Amino acid sequence: MHQGLGQLLGSSPALESVRAQVRRIAQLDATVLIEGETGTGKEVAARSVHYLGSRRDRPFVPVNCGALADALVESELFGHERGAFTDAKSSSFGLVSEARDGTLFLDEVDALSLKAQAALLRFLQDGSYRRVGGTGQRRSEARVIVASNANLQALAEARLFRQDLLYRINVLTVRLPPLRERGDDALELAQHFLRRLSAHHHRPAVRFSPGTLQHIRTSAWPGNVRELENFVQRAFLLSDQDDIEVPGHAPAAHPQGEAPNSLKAAKQRAMAELEGDFVRRLLAQSQGNISQAARLAGQDRSAFRRLVKRCGIAPAPGCEPKPTDAP
Numbered sequence: 001m002h003q004g005l006g007q008l009l010g011s012s013p014a015l016e017s018v019r020a021q022v023r024r025i026a027q028l029d030a031t032v033l034i035e036g037e038t039g040t041g042k043e044v045a046a047r048s049v050h051y052l053g054s055r056r057d058r059p060f061v062p063v064n065c066g067a068l069a070d071a072l073v074e075s076e077l078f079g080h081e082r083g084a085f086t087d088a089k090s091s092s093f094g095l096v097s098e099a100r101d102g103t104l105f106l107d108e109v110d111a112l113s114l115k116a117q118a119a120l121l122r123f124l125q126d127g128s129y130r131r132v133g134g135t136g137q138r139r140s141e142a143r144v145i146v147a148s149n150a151n152l153q154a155l156a157e158a159r160l161f162r163q164d165l166l167y168r169i170n171v172l173t174v175r176l177p178p179l180r181e182r183g184d185d186a187l188e189l190a191q192h193f194l195r196r197l198s199a200h201h202h203r204p205a206v207r208f209s210p211g212t213l214q215h216i217r218t219s220a221w222p223g224n225v226r227e228l229e230n231f232v233q234r235a236f237l238l239s240d241q242d243d244i245e246v247p248g249h250a251p252a253a254h255p256q257g258e259a260p261n262s263l264k265a266a267k268q269r270a271m272a273e274l275e276g277d278f279v280r281r282l283l284a285q286s287q288g289n290i291s292q293a294a295r296l297a298g299q300d301r302s303a304f305r306r307l308v309k310r311c312g313i314a315p316a317p318g319c320e321p322k323p324t325d326a327p
């Protein structure tokens with residue numbers, strides 16, 4: 001299995017430094033915090049820490065905290081006894097137990113409610129936990145890696161993230177820089193994704209057109225490597241010639257040809273970041289309930305839902321109001 005540093009490609013000094021940090025951290029055994037915008041490679045980095053370290057033959061269990069319904073977070077993580085709540089027809093072990101003495105990767109940790117944060121803090125303090133509805137103390141030897149695309153210090157100052165939990169997880173920190181701060185890495189990565197696609201589809205002669213190379217170089221890539229990967233895939237699939245052209249229209253958030261360092265691009269990025277933080281904060285306050293968050297924002301629900309979508313935030317399943325709740 002090649003899940004080590006080979007997956008974290010890029011020759012920029014910024015990424016070279018990330019690889020050096022990951023190598024060092026893999027040899028240590030403390031909790032790790034990985035920060036970075038969406039699509040910067042946080043999960044790739046987490047897997048690298050795991051597969052380069054002494055736990056490489058143990059389980060790696062990724063958990064997307066943003067996708068867990070708040071009421072179920074604790075039972076998903078720690079398991080529950082039969083009958084602990086109405087739907088608990090049988091007992092469950094939970095993800096902590098599944099990770100055994102491997103690595104538990106808590107992605108989007110900023111999405112946890114304050115109550116779930118308290119449970120996580122208790123667990124991180126000494127590795128002990130209880131199943132929901134159970135009495136026995138259990139112990140876990142799992143290593144915990146957490147990731148966040150929100151700035152946890154800022155959230156802590158806004159009292160949306162527990163400061164004591166932040167101290168506890170902020171022992172070893174890796175920050176994944178956005179793609180726009182990695183020089184020519186975008187080009188290098190795009191060529192890598194294209195080579196992989198052309199090998200897979202037996203089209204060895206495909207190349208990016210000069211216009212496409214220019215687009216790759218100058219785009220701000222707010223969705224970072226994930227967006228670039230999707231772009232290359234779409235361009236590849238939509239072109240039936242060997243010269244790959246930019247397909248369709250670039251999203252409005254970063255008009256085609258907009259220089260990444262222009263004032264306009266900088267304003268758009270700042271606005272996107274502000275909107276993202278704003279929406280996440282409201283969703284945290286409303287425990288993921290869109291209608292309630294929309295009311296807090298003074299917007300109607302459909303406008304607010306469009307904003308959520310534009311920010312690339314997926315509301316937790318089960319938090320959408322039923323059609324009968326509609327005004």
Ligand SMILES: Nc1ncnc2c1ncn2[C@@H]1O[C@H](COP(=O)(O)OP(=O)(O)O)[C@@H](O)[C@H]1O
Nearest residue numbers: 007008009037038039040041042043044225226
């Ligand atoms: N440095 C990199 N080299 C190659 N692929 C990368 C790199 N960083 C990210 N990717 C790819 O980009 C996508 C998003 O990465 P991911 O780790 O899920 O980002 P995040 O967790 O920060 O949102 C994945 O398909 C991943 O394989």
Ligand SMILES: [Mg+2]
Nearest residue numbers: 039042043107
């Ligand atoms: Mg991720």
